[in-house]
Amino acid sequence: MATQPPVPRQEIRFCRAPDGVRIAYAVHGSGPPLVADSCWLSHLQYDWQSPVWRHYLEEWGREHTVIRFDERGHGLSDRGVTDHSLEARLGDLEAVVDDAGLDTFALLAMAQGGPVAITYAQRHPERVSQLVFYGSYSGQPDKDPTEAEMNDTLDQLIKVGWARPDSAFRRVFTSLMIPDATEEQHVWLDDLQRVATDADTARASRRERLAADASALLAGLDVPTLVLHSRGDRMNSFEEARHLASGIEGARLVALESNNHIVLETEPAWQVFRAELRAFLAEQVPRRAPRPGTLDALSPREVEILRHAARGLDNDEIAASLHLSARTVERHLSNAYAKLDLHGKSARTAAVARLLTRA
Secondary structure, eight states: OOOOOOOOOOEEEEEEOTTSOEEEEEEEEOSSEEEEEOOSSOOTTGGGGOTTTHHHHHHHHHHSEEEEEOOTTSTTSOSSOOOOOHHHHHHHHHHHHHHTTOSSEEEEEEGGGHHHHHHHHHHOTTTEEEEEEESOOSBOTTOOTTHHHHHHHHHHHHHHHTTOSSOTTHHHHHHHHOTTOOHHHHHHHHHHHHHHOOHHHHHHHHHHHHHOBOGGGGGGOOSOEEEEEETTOSSSOHHHHHHHHHHSTTOEEEEEOOSOSSOOTTSHHHHHHHHHHHHHHHTOOOOOOOOTTSGGGSOHHHHHHHHHHHTTOOHHHHHHHHTOOHHHHHHHHHHHHHHTTOOSTTHHHHHHHHHHHHO
16 A cells, blocks of 8 residues: 655644634745635645645645635634635635735635635735636626526535435535546545535535625736636636636636646646746746835735724724734734834834824
């Protein structure tokens, strides 16, 4: 029996979404930050054992600091969650990015993460340096009416068979995602479905994903964008990729010659995926180094929090206003004081004074 390769070092952390749900996220690799907007099924630890996903994690971590998270109700994040709306999922992404202390980063939207990533980029344009869609979409409200019956059938399959020890029911989803996979890969994805979440959460989250739509925001995005999509994808059709690429000015579409929603390591399409993503992320233009000790050194979020402090709000009030945790606010203020070379009890007053003087 083949020995499983060692799991690369990753740090698992937890943060609180605006509604209090604990979100687990992991950090591995080194280099510029790359945030992977979570797909439907994930488990931060179990993914490293995967003959389906592991090559992605290893590839991304070679040149980037990768931040990925388990969505609410999945993996190591809080289970038993009932709110899987677009706004709730957006709050999860915002919480992870803030807790990780990221200023600007490349955002990778995986599968159902598309509407969340689009909405985030629209609301926080100063923080997203590059946007990548992989097997994703902007919204699915106008699908062919005949698909409603199919979705009802899949919903029943989840209800009846998700938790069963045998994988016959879950294999339906596996066959849609990786039809050209080996039996080992099929079995792993069968098992992931059961490990990642429970049947009730799988049904509820899937219904919300089918309803999510951020198509109206595409034309307003102004960020370098790459769209990668398998021509034969049975989960999200290639037409979704065409819609994304045509809706975002300057976006580039790369068609992957594969039938798999998740391109496998042995496919020629995997080498295309690697090369295209590496080249695109390498195109990032380095920002001019800010002058140390000045307000230019602060991130947009740190400046925003200082502006709230200048209005006389305490940390709890700032946290409530920005939908952050008080701990996150404290961390951003501490970072701001350090960048401004301010120390002691007067640091807050001095930082606010500098902000008001510049204004």
